[in-house]
Amino acid sequence: METLVACLAGFLVSMAIWLMLSGNLMRFLFGLLLLSNGVNLAILAAGRLTPGAPPLLGASGALPPDTMANALPQALLLTAIVIGFGLFAFALALTIRAYRSFGHLEVDRMRSAEPAEDRR
Protein backbone atom coordinates (compact mmCIF):
# COMPACT_ATOMS: atom_id res chain seq x y z
CA MET A 1 0.00 0.00 0.00
CA GLU A 2 2.76 2.47 0.95
CA THR A 3 4.62 1.63 -2.24
CA LEU A 4 1.55 2.37 -4.34
CA VAL A 5 0.95 5.73 -2.63
CA ALA A 6 4.64 6.59 -2.89
CA CYS A 7 4.59 5.84 -6.63
CA LEU A 8 1.47 7.96 -7.03
CA ALA A 9 3.15 10.83 -5.17
CA GLY A 10 6.18 10.50 -7.42
CA PHE A 11 3.96 10.50 -10.50
CA LEU A 12 2.18 13.66 -9.35
CA VAL A 13 5.50 15.40 -8.67
CA SER A 14 6.89 14.48 -12.07
CA MET A 15 3.73 15.77 -13.77
CA ALA A 16 4.03 18.91 -11.69
CA ILE A 17 7.61 19.52 -12.79
CA TRP A 18 6.64 19.01 -16.43
CA LEU A 19 3.81 21.55 -16.10
CA MET A 20 5.91 24.04 -14.16
CA LEU A 21 8.64 24.11 -16.77
CA SER A 22 6.23 25.08 -19.54
CA GLY A 23 6.69 28.83 -19.06
CA ASN A 24 2.98 29.57 -18.92
CA LEU A 25 1.78 30.92 -15.59
CA MET A 26 -1.53 29.06 -15.64
CA ARG A 27 0.18 25.74 -16.29
CA PHE A 28 2.63 26.60 -13.55
CA LEU A 29 -0.28 26.97 -11.14
CA PHE A 30 -1.69 23.59 -12.09
CA GLY A 31 1.79 22.17 -11.58
CA LEU A 32 1.97 23.77 -8.16
CA LEU A 33 -1.35 22.24 -7.22
CA LEU A 34 -0.17 18.78 -8.28
CA LEU A 35 3.15 19.30 -6.50
CA SER A 36 1.56 20.18 -3.18
CA ASN A 37 -0.84 17.26 -3.47
CA GLY A 38 2.03 14.94 -4.28
CA VAL A 39 3.88 16.14 -1.20
CA ASN A 40 0.73 15.76 0.92
CA LEU A 41 0.42 12.16 -0.22
CA ALA A 42 4.08 11.57 0.57
CA ILE A 43 3.57 12.87 4.11
CA LEU A 44 0.55 10.63 4.54
CA ALA A 45 2.53 7.62 3.36
CA ALA A 46 5.53 8.55 5.51
CA GLY A 47 3.27 8.54 8.55
CA ARG A 48 2.41 4.84 7.82
CA LEU A 49 -0.93 3.85 6.35
CA THR A 50 -3.19 1.95 8.72
CA PRO A 51 -6.46 1.32 6.85
CA GLY A 52 -9.44 0.66 9.08
CA ALA A 53 -7.74 1.60 12.35
CA PRO A 54 -9.14 4.79 13.88
CA PRO A 55 -6.86 7.14 15.81
CA LEU A 56 -8.95 6.54 18.93
CA LEU A 57 -8.25 4.98 22.29
CA GLY A 58 -10.66 2.36 23.57
CA ALA A 59 -13.04 2.84 26.50
CA SER A 60 -11.30 4.06 29.70
CA GLY A 61 -8.23 5.03 27.69
CA ALA A 62 -7.06 1.49 26.95
CA LEU A 63 -4.92 0.96 23.88
CA PRO A 64 -6.77 -0.82 21.09
CA PRO A 65 -5.76 -4.50 20.77
CA ASP A 66 -4.08 -4.56 17.37
CA THR A 67 -3.25 -1.25 15.72
CA MET A 68 -4.08 2.42 15.97
CA ALA A 69 -3.71 5.14 13.36
CA ASN A 70 -1.25 7.96 13.96
CA ALA A 71 -3.30 11.14 13.94
CA LEU A 72 -0.37 13.53 13.68
CA PRO A 73 0.46 13.14 9.97
CA GLN A 74 -3.20 13.78 9.21
CA ALA A 75 -3.16 16.88 11.38
CA LEU A 76 -0.06 18.05 9.52
CA LEU A 77 -1.78 17.32 6.23
CA LEU A 78 -4.88 19.27 7.17
CA THR A 79 -2.71 22.25 8.06
CA ALA A 80 -0.77 21.92 4.83
CA ILE A 81 -3.94 21.61 2.74
CA VAL A 82 -5.49 24.71 4.30
CA ILE A 83 -2.32 26.74 3.88
CA GLY A 84 -1.82 25.42 0.36
CA PHE A 85 -5.38 26.38 -0.53
CA GLY A 86 -4.87 29.94 0.72
CA LEU A 87 -1.61 30.33 -1.15
CA PHE A 88 -3.12 28.89 -4.30
CA ALA A 89 -6.03 31.31 -4.11
CA PHE A 90 -3.59 34.18 -3.84
CA ALA A 91 -1.50 32.87 -6.73
CA LEU A 92 -4.62 32.54 -8.85
CA ALA A 93 -5.70 36.10 -8.08
CA LEU A 94 -2.19 37.28 -8.92
CA THR A 95 -2.34 35.40 -12.20
CA ILE A 96 -5.59 37.11 -13.15
CA ARG A 97 -4.08 40.47 -12.23
CA ALA A 98 -0.98 39.67 -14.27
CA TYR A 99 -3.11 38.69 -17.24
CA ARG A 100 -4.98 41.99 -17.04
CA SER A 101 -1.71 43.91 -16.80
CA PHE A 102 0.25 42.15 -19.51
CA GLY A 103 -2.39 40.61 -21.75
CA HIS A 104 -0.62 37.24 -21.72
CA LEU A 105 0.72 34.68 -19.24
CA GLU A 106 4.11 33.86 -20.77
CA VAL A 107 6.59 34.40 -17.91
CA ASP A 108 9.52 34.81 -20.29
CA ARG A 109 7.85 37.88 -21.78
CA MET A 110 7.08 39.49 -18.42
CA ARG A 111 9.96 41.91 -18.24
CA SER A 112 8.49 45.17 -17.06
CA ALA A 113 10.45 44.94 -13.79
CA GLU A 114 13.70 44.33 -15.67
CA PRO A 115 15.93 47.07 -17.04
CA ALA A 116 15.58 47.86 -20.74
CA GLU A 117 17.92 45.86 -22.95
CA ASP A 118 20.07 48.62 -24.41
CA ARG A 119 21.20 51.39 -22.15
CA ARG A 120 23.99 53.80 -22.55
Next chain:
Amino acid sequence: MSWVLALPILIPFMTAVLAFLLRGSRMGDLASVAGAVASLGVAVLLVGVVLDRGVVAGQVGGWQAPYGITLVADHLSAAMVLITAIIGLAVAVWSLAEIGPESSRLGYHALFQSLLGGVTGAFLTGDLFNLYVWFEVLLISSFGLLVIGGRKQAIDGAVKYVTLNLIATVLFLAGAGLLYGATGTLNMADLRGAVAASPDQGLMTLIAMMLMVAFGMKAAVFPLFFWLPASYHTPHYAVSAVFAGLLTKVGVYALMRVFTLIFVGDIGYTHEILLWVSLLTMLTGVLGAAAQSDFRKILSFHIISQIGYMVLGLALMTPLAVMGAVFYLLHHIIVKTNLFLIAGVSRRLTGSSDLYAIGGLYRSAPLLAALFIIPAFSLAGFPPLSGFWAKFVIVRASLDLGEWLVAGVALLVGLLTIFSMTKIWAEAFWKAHPKGRQPALADLPQSARWQMMVPIVALAVMTVAIGAFPSAFLDFATKGAEQLLDPAAYVAAVLGEARR
Protein backbone atom coordinates in the same frame (compact mmCIF):
# COMPACT_ATOMS: atom_id res chain seq x y z
CA MET B 1 8.24 32.38 32.09
CA SER B 2 6.46 31.55 28.87
CA TRP B 3 4.65 34.89 28.56
CA VAL B 4 7.94 36.54 27.66
CA LEU B 5 8.21 34.00 24.83
CA ALA B 6 4.61 34.34 23.67
CA LEU B 7 4.21 38.12 23.80
CA PRO B 8 6.74 38.93 21.04
CA ILE B 9 4.52 36.85 18.73
CA LEU B 10 1.14 37.94 20.11
CA ILE B 11 1.73 41.69 20.09
CA PRO B 12 2.32 42.01 16.32
CA PHE B 13 -0.80 39.97 15.57
CA MET B 14 -2.96 41.93 18.00
CA THR B 15 -1.58 45.10 16.44
CA ALA B 16 -2.37 43.71 13.01
CA VAL B 17 -6.02 43.16 13.98
CA LEU B 18 -6.23 46.65 15.44
CA ALA B 19 -4.54 48.20 12.42
CA PHE B 20 -6.89 46.32 10.11
CA LEU B 21 -9.98 47.53 11.96
CA LEU B 22 -8.69 51.10 11.92
CA ARG B 23 -7.24 50.88 8.42
CA GLY B 24 -7.24 54.01 6.33
CA SER B 25 -7.47 56.30 9.34
CA ARG B 26 -4.57 58.03 11.05
CA MET B 27 -5.35 55.96 14.16
CA GLY B 28 -4.57 52.77 12.24
CA ASP B 29 -1.16 54.09 11.20
CA LEU B 30 -0.39 55.13 14.76
CA ALA B 31 -1.61 51.78 16.14
CA SER B 32 1.05 50.12 14.01
CA VAL B 33 3.75 52.36 15.48
CA ALA B 34 2.43 51.82 19.02
CA GLY B 35 2.44 48.05 18.48
CA ALA B 36 6.01 48.24 17.20
CA VAL B 37 7.04 50.14 20.36
CA ALA B 38 5.38 47.48 22.52
CA SER B 39 7.12 44.71 20.55
CA LEU B 40 10.44 46.43 21.10
CA GLY B 41 9.80 46.63 24.84
CA VAL B 42 8.95 42.94 25.08
CA ALA B 43 11.95 42.00 22.91
CA VAL B 44 14.26 43.90 25.26
CA LEU B 45 12.71 42.02 28.18
CA LEU B 46 13.26 38.72 26.37
CA VAL B 47 16.93 39.50 25.74
CA GLY B 48 17.26 40.43 29.41
CA VAL B 49 15.76 37.11 30.50
CA VAL B 50 17.99 35.15 28.13
CA LEU B 51 21.11 37.01 29.28
CA ASP B 52 20.10 36.29 32.85
CA ARG B 53 19.14 32.61 32.62
CA GLY B 54 20.52 31.22 29.38
CA VAL B 55 18.16 29.27 27.13
CA VAL B 56 14.48 29.62 28.06
CA ALA B 57 11.74 27.38 26.73
CA GLY B 58 7.99 27.30 27.11
CA GLN B 59 5.46 24.64 26.10
CA VAL B 60 2.41 26.00 24.31
CA GLY B 61 -0.84 24.80 25.87
CA GLY B 62 1.02 22.87 28.55
CA TRP B 63 1.70 19.87 26.27
CA GLN B 64 5.08 18.51 27.22
CA ALA B 65 7.83 18.43 24.60
CA PRO B 66 8.30 16.63 22.28
CA TYR B 67 4.51 16.24 21.87
CA GLY B 68 3.44 19.85 22.04
CA ILE B 69 4.79 22.90 20.29
CA THR B 70 7.75 24.46 22.01
CA LEU B 71 8.86 28.08 22.00
CA VAL B 72 12.56 28.48 22.71
CA ALA B 73 14.85 31.46 22.96
CA ASP B 74 18.60 31.15 23.11
CA HIS B 75 21.01 34.03 22.51
CA LEU B 76 20.61 33.90 18.74
CA SER B 77 16.79 33.74 18.80
CA ALA B 78 16.47 36.49 21.38
CA ALA B 79 18.84 38.75 19.46
CA MET B 80 16.94 38.11 16.23
CA VAL B 81 13.64 38.94 17.95
CA LEU B 82 15.12 42.17 19.26
CA ILE B 83 16.52 43.15 15.89
CA THR B 84 13.17 42.33 14.24
CA ALA B 85 11.46 44.65 16.70
CA ILE B 86 14.02 47.40 16.04
CA ILE B 87 13.57 47.12 12.28
CA GLY B 88 9.80 46.88 12.74
CA LEU B 89 9.70 50.14 14.67
CA ALA B 90 12.08 51.94 12.33
CA VAL B 91 10.15 50.94 9.22
CA ALA B 92 6.74 51.49 10.86
CA VAL B 93 7.72 55.10 11.55
CA TRP B 94 9.26 55.51 8.12
CA SER B 95 6.12 54.10 6.50
CA LEU B 96 4.09 56.98 7.88
CA ALA B 97 5.80 59.23 5.36
CA GLU B 98 5.62 56.89 2.38
CA ILE B 99 2.45 54.85 2.64
CA GLY B 100 -0.45 56.89 1.40
CA PRO B 101 -4.09 56.57 2.47
CA GLU B 102 -4.81 54.23 -0.44
CA SER B 103 -2.32 51.52 0.52
CA SER B 104 -3.20 52.08 4.15
CA ARG B 105 -6.87 51.44 3.39
CA LEU B 106 -5.92 48.21 1.65
CA GLY B 107 -4.43 47.02 4.93
CA TYR B 108 -0.74 47.86 4.59
CA HIS B 109 -0.16 48.21 8.33
CA ALA B 110 -2.03 45.01 9.17
CA LEU B 111 0.04 43.04 6.65
CA PHE B 112 3.22 44.69 7.88
CA GLN B 113 2.53 43.70 11.48
CA SER B 114 1.57 40.13 10.59
CA LEU B 115 4.81 39.88 8.61
CA LEU B 116 6.71 40.91 11.74
CA GLY B 117 4.70 38.39 13.76
CA GLY B 118 5.55 35.63 11.31
CA VAL B 119 9.24 36.50 11.35
CA THR B 120 9.30 36.58 15.16
CA GLY B 121 7.46 33.27 15.34
CA ALA B 122 10.02 31.68 13.03
CA PHE B 123 12.82 32.85 15.32
CA LEU B 124 11.16 31.58 18.49
CA THR B 125 9.69 28.24 17.55
CA GLY B 126 11.35 24.99 18.54
CA ASP B 127 9.27 22.80 16.28
CA LEU B 128 10.04 22.09 12.65
CA PHE B 129 6.45 21.96 11.42
CA ASN B 130 5.61 25.08 13.36
CA LEU B 131 8.55 26.72 11.61
CA TYR B 132 6.87 25.79 8.33
CA VAL B 133 3.65 27.45 9.49
CA TRP B 134 5.50 30.65 10.44
CA PHE B 135 7.20 30.62 7.05
CA GLU B 136 3.77 30.53 5.46
CA VAL B 137 2.50 33.34 7.68
CA LEU B 138 5.35 35.61 6.74
CA LEU B 139 5.15 34.52 3.12
CA ILE B 140 1.47 35.33 2.68
CA SER B 141 1.96 38.69 4.39
CA SER B 142 4.91 39.42 2.14
CA PHE B 143 2.81 38.53 -0.94
CA GLY B 144 0.23 41.09 0.12
CA LEU B 145 2.82 43.76 0.82
CA LEU B 146 4.53 43.12 -2.48
CA VAL B 147 1.47 43.77 -4.63
CA ILE B 148 -0.17 46.45 -2.50
CA GLY B 149 1.15 49.22 -4.70
CA GLY B 150 -0.59 47.51 -7.64
CA ARG B 151 1.77 48.88 -10.23
CA LYS B 152 2.53 46.78 -13.29
CA GLN B 153 6.16 46.45 -12.28
CA ALA B 154 5.20 45.15 -8.85
CA ILE B 155 2.91 42.53 -10.38
CA ASP B 156 5.78 41.35 -12.55
CA GLY B 157 8.11 41.12 -9.56
CA ALA B 158 5.43 39.40 -7.51
CA VAL B 159 4.89 36.67 -10.12
CA LYS B 160 8.52 35.62 -9.82
CA TYR B 161 8.67 36.05 -6.06
CA VAL B 162 5.46 34.12 -5.42
CA THR B 163 6.13 31.20 -7.73
CA LEU B 164 9.69 30.48 -6.61
CA ASN B 165 8.90 30.93 -2.93
CA LEU B 166 5.95 28.57 -3.19
CA ILE B 167 8.20 25.86 -4.59
CA ALA B 168 10.59 26.40 -1.69
CA THR B 169 7.83 26.02 0.89
CA VAL B 170 6.50 22.86 -0.71
CA LEU B 171 10.01 21.45 -0.58
CA PHE B 172 10.29 22.42 3.08
CA LEU B 173 6.96 20.72 3.78
CA ALA B 174 8.13 17.56 2.02
CA GLY B 175 11.38 17.54 3.99
CA ALA B 176 9.58 18.04 7.30
CA GLY B 177 7.03 15.33 6.50
CA LEU B 178 9.66 12.79 5.50
CA LEU B 179 11.72 13.61 8.55
CA TYR B 180 8.68 12.93 10.72
CA GLY B 181 8.09 9.68 8.90
CA ALA B 182 11.69 8.61 9.49
CA THR B 183 12.16 9.73 13.09
CA GLY B 184 8.66 10.14 14.56
CA THR B 185 9.26 13.59 15.97
CA LEU B 186 9.19 17.20 14.83
CA ASN B 187 10.54 18.88 17.92
CA MET B 188 13.91 20.27 16.92
CA ALA B 189 15.65 19.47 20.20
CA ASP B 190 14.24 15.95 20.10
CA LEU B 191 15.21 15.62 16.44
CA ARG B 192 18.85 16.11 17.34
CA GLY B 193 18.96 12.82 19.19
CA ALA B 194 16.54 11.06 16.85
CA VAL B 195 18.49 11.96 13.71
CA ALA B 196 21.80 10.94 15.29
CA ALA B 197 20.27 7.61 16.37
CA SER B 198 18.68 6.87 13.01
CA PRO B 199 20.01 3.68 11.41
CA ASP B 200 19.71 5.16 7.93
CA GLN B 201 22.12 8.10 7.89
CA GLY B 202 21.95 8.32 4.10
CA LEU B 203 18.24 9.11 4.29
CA MET B 204 18.95 11.76 6.93
CA THR B 205 21.47 13.42 4.63
CA LEU B 206 18.94 13.34 1.81
CA ILE B 207 16.34 15.10 3.96
CA ALA B 208 19.04 17.53 5.10
CA MET B 209 19.65 18.41 1.46
CA MET B 210 15.93 18.99 0.85
CA LEU B 211 15.81 21.40 3.75
CA MET B 212 19.06 23.01 2.60
CA VAL B 213 17.52 23.74 -0.80
CA ALA B 214 14.27 25.00 0.78
CA PHE B 215 16.00 27.31 3.26
CA GLY B 216 18.64 28.22 0.72
CA MET B 217 15.93 29.49 -1.60
CA LYS B 218 14.53 31.63 1.23
CA ALA B 219 18.00 32.88 2.06
CA ALA B 220 18.72 33.60 -1.64
CA VAL B 221 21.97 31.64 -1.92
CA PHE B 222 23.79 30.98 -5.16
CA PRO B 223 21.79 28.99 -7.63
CA LEU B 224 18.46 29.79 -5.98
CA PHE B 225 18.45 33.57 -5.62
CA PHE B 226 16.80 34.69 -8.85
CA TRP B 227 13.51 35.73 -7.27
CA LEU B 228 15.22 38.35 -5.15
CA PRO B 229 16.67 40.79 -7.68
CA ALA B 230 13.53 40.27 -9.79
CA SER B 231 11.21 41.58 -7.11
CA TYR B 232 12.90 43.60 -4.36
CA HIS B 233 13.07 46.80 -6.39
CA THR B 234 9.37 46.82 -7.29
CA PRO B 235 7.24 47.45 -4.14
CA HIS B 236 7.02 50.44 -1.82
CA TYR B 237 10.38 51.41 -0.36
CA ALA B 238 9.22 50.66 3.17
CA VAL B 239 8.26 47.17 2.04
CA SER B 240 11.55 46.48 0.32
CA ALA B 241 13.42 47.83 3.35
CA VAL B 242 11.78 45.39 5.73
CA PHE B 243 12.11 42.54 3.19
CA ALA B 244 15.79 43.34 2.67
CA GLY B 245 16.43 43.42 6.39
CA LEU B 246 14.47 40.45 7.58
CA LEU B 247 13.15 37.96 5.03
CA THR B 248 16.33 36.41 3.66
CA LYS B 249 17.71 36.38 7.20
CA VAL B 250 14.89 34.08 8.28
CA GLY B 251 16.27 31.62 5.73
CA VAL B 252 19.80 32.09 7.05
CA TYR B 253 18.54 31.65 10.61
CA ALA B 254 16.75 28.43 9.66
CA LEU B 255 19.92 27.13 7.99
CA MET B 256 21.97 28.00 11.06
CA ARG B 257 19.48 26.37 13.41
CA VAL B 258 18.98 23.19 11.43
CA PHE B 259 22.61 22.67 10.44
CA THR B 260 23.97 23.18 13.94
CA LEU B 261 21.22 21.50 15.93
CA ILE B 262 19.84 18.66 13.81
CA PHE B 263 21.98 17.73 10.82
CA VAL B 264 25.49 17.47 12.16
CA GLY B 265 25.99 13.80 11.34
CA ASP B 266 27.78 14.32 8.03
CA ILE B 267 29.43 17.71 8.29
CA GLY B 268 32.10 16.77 5.78
CA TYR B 269 29.39 16.50 3.13
CA THR B 270 26.67 19.04 4.02
CA HIS B 271 28.92 21.82 5.21
CA GLU B 272 31.33 21.37 2.29
CA ILE B 273 28.38 22.07 -0.02
CA LEU B 274 27.46 25.08 2.07
CA LEU B 275 31.04 26.32 1.78
CA TRP B 276 31.04 26.27 -2.02
CA VAL B 277 27.53 27.69 -2.14
CA SER B 278 28.59 30.55 0.10
CA LEU B 279 31.63 31.42 -2.02
CA LEU B 280 29.59 31.41 -5.24
CA THR B 281 26.83 33.40 -3.54
CA MET B 282 29.29 36.10 -2.50
CA LEU B 283 30.82 36.31 -5.96
CA THR B 284 27.66 36.22 -8.09
CA GLY B 285 25.94 38.72 -5.83
CA VAL B 286 28.68 41.28 -5.97
CA LEU B 287 29.32 40.82 -9.70
CA GLY B 288 25.59 41.06 -10.42
CA ALA B 289 25.49 44.32 -8.51
CA ALA B 290 28.30 45.73 -10.62
CA ALA B 291 26.16 45.37 -13.75
CA GLN B 292 23.16 47.26 -12.37
CA SER B 293 22.28 50.93 -12.54
CA ASP B 294 19.17 51.07 -10.38
CA PHE B 295 19.66 52.13 -6.76
CA ARG B 296 17.54 49.35 -5.28
CA LYS B 297 18.72 46.71 -7.74
CA ILE B 298 22.34 47.26 -6.74
CA LEU B 299 21.36 46.96 -3.09
CA SER B 300 19.33 43.81 -3.85
CA PHE B 301 22.31 42.06 -5.38
CA HIS B 302 24.37 43.08 -2.37
CA ILE B 303 21.90 41.31 -0.09
CA ILE B 304 22.84 38.13 -1.95
CA SER B 305 26.58 38.65 -1.66
CA GLN B 306 26.30 39.45 2.05
CA ILE B 307 24.20 36.33 2.66
CA GLY B 308 27.25 34.46 1.37
CA TYR B 309 29.35 35.68 4.30
CA MET B 310 26.81 34.44 6.82
CA VAL B 311 26.49 31.02 5.19
CA LEU B 312 30.30 30.90 5.01
CA GLY B 313 30.51 31.35 8.78
CA LEU B 314 28.09 28.48 9.23
CA ALA B 315 29.91 26.29 6.69
CA LEU B 316 33.27 26.63 8.45
CA MET B 317 31.61 25.44 11.71
CA THR B 318 34.35 26.58 14.08
CA PRO B 319 33.40 28.60 17.18
CA LEU B 320 34.98 31.73 15.73
CA ALA B 321 33.31 31.31 12.34
CA VAL B 322 29.83 30.70 13.75
CA MET B 323 30.33 33.66 16.07
CA GLY B 324 31.19 35.69 12.99
CA ALA B 325 28.04 34.50 11.25
CA VAL B 326 25.86 35.49 14.23
CA PHE B 327 27.50 38.90 14.45
CA TYR B 328 27.24 39.36 10.70
CA LEU B 329 23.53 38.54 10.77
CA LEU B 330 22.83 41.16 13.43
CA HIS B 331 24.95 43.91 11.90
CA HIS B 332 23.75 43.28 8.38
CA ILE B 333 20.02 43.60 9.09
CA ILE B 334 20.47 47.12 10.45
CA VAL B 335 22.77 48.22 7.65
CA LYS B 336 20.72 46.82 4.80
CA THR B 337 17.39 48.19 6.00
CA ASN B 338 18.99 51.57 6.44
CA LEU B 339 20.39 51.57 2.90
CA PHE B 340 16.93 50.82 1.47
CA LEU B 341 15.40 53.58 3.58
CA ILE B 342 18.02 55.99 2.28
CA ALA B 343 17.29 54.84 -1.26
CA GLY B 344 13.65 55.67 -0.53
CA VAL B 345 14.46 59.20 0.58
CA SER B 346 16.68 59.65 -2.47
CA ARG B 347 13.84 58.50 -4.70
CA ARG B 348 11.42 60.85 -2.98
CA LEU B 349 13.80 63.79 -3.46
CA THR B 350 14.95 63.11 -7.00
CA GLY B 351 11.90 61.34 -8.42
CA SER B 352 13.81 58.36 -9.80
CA SER B 353 15.82 55.37 -8.70
CA ASP B 354 17.78 55.18 -11.94
CA LEU B 355 21.30 56.24 -11.01
CA TYR B 356 21.89 57.81 -14.43
CA ALA B 357 18.84 60.02 -14.07
CA ILE B 358 19.58 61.40 -10.62
CA GLY B 359 22.43 63.22 -8.91
CA GLY B 360 23.48 66.20 -6.91
CA LEU B 361 22.43 64.89 -3.52
CA TYR B 362 25.79 65.60 -1.88
CA ARG B 363 25.44 69.30 -2.59
CA SER B 364 21.72 69.68 -2.01
CA ALA B 365 21.14 67.12 0.78
CA PRO B 366 24.45 66.77 2.63
CA LEU B 367 22.84 65.18 5.68
CA LEU B 368 21.49 62.33 3.56
CA ALA B 369 24.90 61.93 1.92
CA ALA B 370 26.61 61.67 5.29
CA LEU B 371 24.02 59.16 6.47
CA PHE B 372 24.52 57.09 3.31
CA ILE B 373 28.27 56.87 3.92
CA ILE B 374 27.80 55.12 7.28
CA PRO B 375 25.84 52.00 6.21
CA ALA B 376 27.51 51.90 2.78
CA PHE B 377 31.01 51.78 4.23
CA SER B 378 29.86 49.42 6.95
CA LEU B 379 28.52 47.10 4.24
CA ALA B 380 31.86 47.21 2.48
CA GLY B 381 33.71 46.57 5.74
CA PHE B 382 35.51 49.83 6.48
CA PRO B 383 36.93 50.13 9.99
CA PRO B 384 35.73 51.19 12.48
CA LEU B 385 32.14 50.49 11.38
CA SER B 386 30.23 47.34 12.31
CA GLY B 387 30.83 45.59 8.99
CA PHE B 388 34.58 45.69 9.51
CA TRP B 389 34.37 43.52 12.64
CA ALA B 390 31.92 41.16 10.98
CA LYS B 391 34.19 40.60 7.97
CA PHE B 392 37.30 40.56 10.15
CA VAL B 393 36.00 37.67 12.25
CA ILE B 394 34.89 35.62 9.23
CA VAL B 395 38.20 36.14 7.39
CA ARG B 396 40.16 35.41 10.54
CA ALA B 397 38.19 32.19 11.07
CA SER B 398 38.91 31.00 7.54
CA LEU B 399 42.63 31.84 7.88
CA ASP B 400 42.73 29.87 11.15
CA LEU B 401 41.57 26.86 9.19
CA GLY B 402 44.17 27.49 6.49
CA GLU B 403 41.45 28.18 3.92
CA TRP B 404 43.38 30.75 1.91
CA LEU B 405 41.05 30.64 -1.08
CA VAL B 406 38.03 31.31 1.11
CA ALA B 407 39.69 34.23 2.86
CA GLY B 408 40.82 35.59 -0.50
CA VAL B 409 37.32 35.46 -1.97
CA ALA B 410 35.86 37.11 1.15
CA LEU B 411 38.35 39.98 0.87
CA LEU B 412 37.86 40.34 -2.89
CA VAL B 413 34.09 40.56 -2.47
CA GLY B 414 34.61 43.27 0.16
CA LEU B 415 36.68 45.19 -2.37
CA LEU B 416 34.05 44.82 -5.10
CA THR B 417 31.40 45.98 -2.62
CA ILE B 418 33.32 49.23 -2.30
CA PHE B 419 33.17 49.51 -6.08
CA SER B 420 29.37 49.33 -6.07
CA MET B 421 29.02 51.71 -3.16
CA THR B 422 31.30 54.26 -4.79
CA LYS B 423 29.22 53.87 -7.95
CA ILE B 424 26.08 54.85 -6.06
CA TRP B 425 28.01 57.62 -4.34
CA ALA B 426 29.41 58.99 -7.58
CA GLU B 427 26.14 58.81 -9.51
CA ALA B 428 23.50 59.71 -6.94
CA PHE B 429 25.42 61.98 -4.61
CA TRP B 430 28.55 63.41 -6.19
CA LYS B 431 27.78 64.25 -9.82
CA ALA B 432 25.49 67.15 -10.61
CA HIS B 433 21.84 66.34 -11.33
CA PRO B 434 21.58 65.74 -15.11
CA LYS B 435 18.69 68.17 -15.36
CA GLY B 436 20.26 70.67 -12.99
CA ARG B 437 17.77 70.15 -10.20
CA GLN B 438 18.76 70.61 -6.58
CA PRO B 439 16.72 68.10 -4.58
CA ALA B 440 16.95 69.13 -0.91
CA LEU B 441 15.56 67.57 2.26
CA ALA B 442 13.87 70.91 2.95
CA ASP B 443 11.54 70.20 0.00
CA LEU B 444 9.85 67.45 2.01
CA PRO B 445 6.91 68.39 4.21
CA GLN B 446 8.11 68.80 7.76
CA SER B 447 6.31 65.74 9.16
CA ALA B 448 7.59 63.49 6.37
CA ARG B 449 11.10 64.82 6.95
CA TRP B 450 11.06 63.76 10.58
CA GLN B 451 9.34 60.44 9.91
CA MET B 452 11.90 59.52 7.27
CA MET B 453 15.09 60.86 8.80
CA VAL B 454 14.70 59.82 12.46
CA PRO B 455 14.70 56.05 11.68
CA ILE B 456 17.65 56.47 9.33
CA VAL B 457 19.64 58.42 11.93
CA ALA B 458 18.76 55.90 14.64
CA LEU B 459 19.89 52.92 12.53
CA ALA B 460 23.07 54.76 11.52
CA VAL B 461 23.82 55.48 15.19
CA MET B 462 23.42 51.76 15.93
CA THR B 463 25.85 50.88 13.13
CA VAL B 464 28.39 53.33 14.53
CA ALA B 465 27.81 52.11 18.10
CA ILE B 466 28.34 48.45 17.16
CA GLY B 467 31.51 49.49 15.35
CA ALA B 468 32.81 51.66 18.17
CA PHE B 469 32.04 49.24 21.01
CA PRO B 470 32.26 45.85 19.33
CA SER B 471 33.38 43.86 22.35
CA ALA B 472 29.96 43.68 24.02
CA PHE B 473 28.34 42.53 20.77
CA LEU B 474 31.16 40.11 19.99
CA ASP B 475 30.85 38.61 23.49
CA PHE B 476 27.14 38.19 22.93
CA ALA B 477 27.74 36.55 19.54
CA THR B 478 30.39 34.29 21.10
CA LYS B 479 27.87 33.10 23.66
CA GLY B 480 25.33 32.56 20.89
CA ALA B 481 27.84 30.53 18.86
CA GLU B 482 28.72 28.40 21.90
CA GLN B 483 25.05 27.56 22.36
CA LEU B 484 24.71 26.71 18.67
CA LEU B 485 27.76 24.45 18.56
CA ASP B 486 27.01 22.74 21.86
CA PRO B 487 23.22 22.61 22.05
CA ALA B 488 23.15 20.65 25.33
CA ALA B 489 21.64 23.65 27.11
CA TYR B 490 19.08 24.09 24.33
CA VAL B 491 18.06 20.45 24.40
CA ALA B 492 17.90 20.43 28.18
CA ALA B 493 15.76 23.57 28.26
CA VAL B 494 13.27 22.07 25.81
CA LEU B 495 13.11 18.45 26.93
CA GLY B 496 13.87 18.92 30.61
CA GLU B 497 16.96 17.87 32.52
CA ALA B 498 15.98 14.21 32.69
CA ARG B 499 16.35 13.54 28.97
CA ARG B 500 19.58 15.43 28.50
